[in-house]
Amino acid sequence: MRERYVMLFTAQSKIAVDLYCDKTASVNGIAGSYKMPHARDGKAILIETVEGEVFVFTKMHQALSIRTFKGRPCTGDCSGHEAGYSWAERNEIEDASDCDGGKSASFIEGCQIYVEENKG
Structure with a gap:
């Protein structure tokens, strides 16, 4: 006990x-x-x-x-992180520098999370 x-x-x-x-x-x-x-x-x-x-x-x-998205803190409903992650997945982004033109810091971080998870 x-x-x-x-x-x-x-x-x-x-x-x-x-x-x-x-x-x-x-x-x-x-x-x-x-x-x-x-x-x-x-x-x-x-x-x-x-x-x-x-x-x-x-x-x-x-x-x-x-709130967190894949272990990272986020604000609000984490929609920025989710959008960046989904965008990177749809576009098969492999280089984190390709995330830099994102709409917001949370979008960019979501994109970078995708890249980190899918390093080959």
Whole structure:
């Protein structure tokens, strides 16, 4: 049996979190792992679930959900990353420099992710 380290519940965002001594975690029942990037000052806990969702809990227990695309943080609905990735896939882009003319930074990053994943 794992020993529970701490349990948090944020009523405002309805997120229940369990942290265990073995650095595993659970966010609303979804397994994950956690780290404390600022362990000395105890200001934040970063949790990544097995589904790829990332949560940051501040000292005030405010949860921020950070969306990701293929492990990279993105803003909004990640549509820029998805569009760049899809474009690179349709056009069989092999060189990351071909992504540079993209419409936005997120489009370019999505394109670059495709290139990195498909290096031969």
